[in-house]
Amino acid sequence: MIRLEKRPTPSQFWTYTTPIVAVLLTMLAGGLMFALLGKNPVTAIKTIFYDPVLGEFAFYYRGQLLVKAGPLILIAVGLAIGFRAGIWNIGAEGQYIMGAICGAAVGLAFYPTESWIIFPLMILAGALGGTLWAMVPAILKVRFNTNEILVSLLMVYVAEQLLAAMALGPLRNPETAGFPGSRNLQQYPSAANTDLIAGTGMHWGVVAAFIAVLFAYILLSRHLMGFHIQLAGQSPKAARFGGVNPKALVVFCMGLSGALAGMAGLFEVAGPAGQISINFNSGYGFTAIIVAFLGRLHPIGILLAGLLMALTYIGGEAAQATLQIPAAAIQAFQGMLLFFLLGVDVLSNYRIRLDRREPAR
Amino acid sequence: MNLASISPILLLASLMVAATPILLAGIGELVTERAGVLNLGVEGMMITGAIFGFAIAVETQSATLGFIAAAIAGAALSLLFGLLTQYLLSNQVATGLALTLFGLGLSALLGQGYVGIKGVDVSKIHIPLLSDIPVAGPILFQHDLMVYVAILIVAVVWATLKFSRIGLILRAVGENHEAAHALGYKVIRIRLMAIAFGGACAGLGGAYLSLVRVPQWTEGMTAGAGWIALALVVFASWKPWRVLIGAYLFGGLTVLQLNLQAAGMKVPVEYLSMSPYLITILVLVIMSSGRGRAHLNAPAELGRSFHASS
Numbered sequence: 001m002i003r004l005e006k007r008p009t010p011s012q013f014w015t016y017t018t019p020i021v022a023v024l025l026t027m028l029a030g031g032l033m034f035a036l037l038g039k040n041p042v043t044a045i046k047t048i049f050y051d052p053v054l055g056e057f058a059f060y061y062r063g064q065l066l067v068k069a070g071p072l073i074l075i076a077v078g079l080a081i082g083f084r085a086g087i088w089n090i091g092a093e094g095q096y097i098m099g100a101i102c103g104a105a106v107g108l109a110f111y112p113t114e115s116w117i118i119f120p121l122m123i124l125a126g127a128l129g130g131t132l133w134a135m136v137p138a139i140l141k142v143r144f145n146t147n148e149i150l151v152s153l154l155m156v157y158v159a160e161q162l163l164a165a166m167a168l169g170p171l172r173n174p175e176t177a178g179f180p181g182s183r184n185l186q187q188y189p190s191a192a193n194t195d196l197i198a199g200t201g202m203h204w205g206v207v208a209a210f211i212a213v214l215f216a217y218i219l220l221s222r223h224l225m226g227f228h229i230q231l232a233g234q235s236p237k238a239a240r241f242g243g244v245n246p247k248a249l250v251v252f253c254m255g256l257s258g259a260l261a262g263m264a265g266l267f268e269v270a271g272p273a274g275q276i277s278i279n280f281n282s283g284y285g286f287t288a289i290i291v292a293f294l295g296r297l298h299p300i301g302i303l304l305a306g307l308l309m310a311l312t313y314i315g316g317e318a319a320q321a322t323l324q325i326p327a328a329a330i331q332a333f334q335g336m337l338l339f340f341l342l343g344v345d346v347l348s349n350y351r352i353r354l355d356r357r358e359p360a361r
Numbered sequence: 362m363n364l365a366s367i368s369p370i371l372l373l374a375s376l377m378v379a380a381t382p383i384l385l386a387g388i389g390e391l392v393t394e395r396a397g398v399l400n401l402g403v404e405g406m407m408i409t410g411a412i413f414g415f416a417i418a419v420e421t422q423s424a425t426l427g428f429i430a431a432a433i434a435g436a437a438l439s440l441l442f443g444l445l446t447q448y449l450l451s452n453q454v455a456t457g458l459a460l461t462l463f464g465l466g467l468s469a470l471l472g473q474g475y476v477g478i479k480g481v482d483v484s485k486i487h488i489p490l491l492s493d494i495p496v497a498g499p500i501l502f503q504h505d506l507m508v509y510v511a512i513l514i515v516a517v518v519w520a521t522l523k524f525s526r527i528g529l530i531l532r533a534v535g536e537n538h539e540a541a542h543a544l545g546y547k548v549i550r551i552r553l554m555a556i557a558f559g560g561a562c563a564g565l566g567g568a569y570l571s572l573v574r575v576p577q578w579t580e581g582m583t584a585g586a587g588w589i590a591l592a593l594v595v596f597a598s599w600k601p602w603r604v605l606i607g608a609y610l611f612g613g614l615t616v617l618q619l620n621l622q623a624a625g626m627k628v629p630v631e632y633l634s635m636s637p638y639l640i641t642i643l644v645l646v647i648m649s650s651g652r653g654r655a656h657l658n659a660p661a662e663l664g665r666s667f668h669a670s671s
Binding site for chain 2: 006038088090129136140144149150153157158159164165168286289290327328329330332334335338342343345346
């Protein structure tokens with residue numbers, strides 16, 4: 001008879017070990033999945049996890065690593081702060097889209113003027129767009145007690161429709177005859193978010209992600225607000241007695257995660273993506289949820305998790321090219337990772353006891 | 362805009378078809394939530410049901426087998442959620458999200474060979490006499506079997522929860538799992554059954570989308586239907602018949618919106634396509650406001666893990 005015994009405090013050892021165990025289990029299960037698809041599992045796992053970093057063409061992939069990890073980390077840091085407080089913003093994808101739309105709109109409004117002020121203004125607009133979108137579930141939650149999970153998620157679909165409307169309507173490039181999609185911001189120097197050091201993938205979004213990690217770390221470990229956030233998450237009742245304003249906390253956490261997601265969207269549209277198009281968003285907002293959990297909702301953990309998740313994206317693309325592994329397999333792979341992570345987490349909160357005595361019935 | 366091109370009879374007739382996917386998923390989730398489990402993976406189970414239903418139906422040329430396969434696939438996926446949340450005591454919100462993300466990936470993977478393939482015919486049943494009534498006939502009595510199966514499921518769920526012993530136990534588990542455990546009921550086992558029922562219903566709902574409503578397989582075809590089904594349960598304040606009413610109201614609005622698009626309303630299509638989601642949010646607001654009315658009826662243990670200390 002296997003019995004679980006609750007630990008008085010979560011195990012330090014397992015808190016650090018479970019993400020690694022989860023990754024290893026995912027590799028095993030993923031290998032099985034690739035084997036079922038008729039691919040050599042060892043080659044597939046090696047292509048995804050090893051080749052992009054240390055393989056023959058690693059010089060090309062390494063730059064991509066930061067490009068993919070930047071938005072994931074930026075979004076996940078914001079989400080993790082909310083998750084810690086028990087506030088579930090799962091609509092980061094929508095806030096990411098809105099940040100891109102608002103930021104790009106500001107940039108395009110200035111076209112073709114050249115000025116150093118344009119890019120900072122775009123970042124501001126992106127953050128604002130994301131915040132406003134996140135304020136919808138936040139205010140509805142505070143004012144009407146509406147479930148923020150459902151509202152923030154439903155707003156993603158609204159944002160996707162708005163994105164299509166913008167790409168076909170107001171933001172469409174007037175110089176292309178009827179093609180959907182905006183002007184390419186990459187070709188507009190004042191608005192372009194280019195590599196700071198050519199070929200490294202290090203653009204302003206990546207810098208912002210590192211700054212966000214640092215600030216989140218300070219916020220959570222050194223600041224009163226960070227203490228309130230953790231208190232509210234672990235014991236809502238104690239938080240209320242301790243003078244935490246739960247409503248202000250909801251607005252703060254949602255607003256912050258919205259702003260970061262919005263900024264991530266702006267950096268993407270002005271940089272790697274280049275333009276507002278119908279299928280601009282690629283699911284970073286959802287993958288960031290996995291990143292947040294994989295990083296144990298800790299800023300430094302998220303940094304590492306973001307890089308690992310970026311690796312699955314890049315390795316996935318490589319596997320697609322060399323092994324014809326479908327793109328969807330990587331998505332399933334990422335979902336699997338979250339499953340294993342949540343599953344093995346039982347080890348950090350519970351002790352597993354084997355005993356022969358059956359409890360009296 | 363040509364409003365005259367919208368036929369009220371056709372509109373009402375397609376209402377029931379449009380409502381059935383979320384009705385099925387919604388009633389399943391209602392049972393899960395009444396047992397005290399919040400499964401946010403409805404979207405993932407629906408899309409998995411959609412691809413399994415479509416693939417099996419195409420391979421066997423039998424819609425019935427397709428629906429059965431979809432129900433099994435949905436239930437199997439939901440049991441994965443059950444294993445994690447009930448035995449490994451993981452967070453239900455996070456696990457539900459994982460289920461959705463995994464389901465979307467898995468379905469896209471499995472569905473690769475089925476994009477653009479023609480589905481199978483799901484025959485409409487013709488009820489003698491009833492189907493021939495002038496207006497009500499086409500609206501109510503000329504649909505495929507699943508439309509009526511969905512209503513039947515609602516009726517059975519209502520009767521089971523209200524009148525039967527198993528329904529009473531299920532509600533007890535959802536309202537106070539400690540007490541139910543003390544009385545000797547197997548909390549975990551009952552919850553697993555409720556979760557599996559919810560998964561099977563979500564799978565059926567997904568298969569209805571890919572086999573009847575669309576009818577085709579495209580990646581991500583559920584497009585938020587699972588989330589709308591979750592909102593539907595809140596709208597219904599956890600009461601079975603209200604899920605039916607809510608689904609039909611919602612189905613009606615969806616159909617109206619599609620008809621307005623077709624009639625060439627002077628609003629870009631995208632803005633009309635937003636309306637189902639915005640209306641769902643509006644409904645959630647109305648139901649939740651006023652000192653949390655909806656929450657008064659929510660199962661007390663919703664979303665809490667049960668761990669017997671002895």
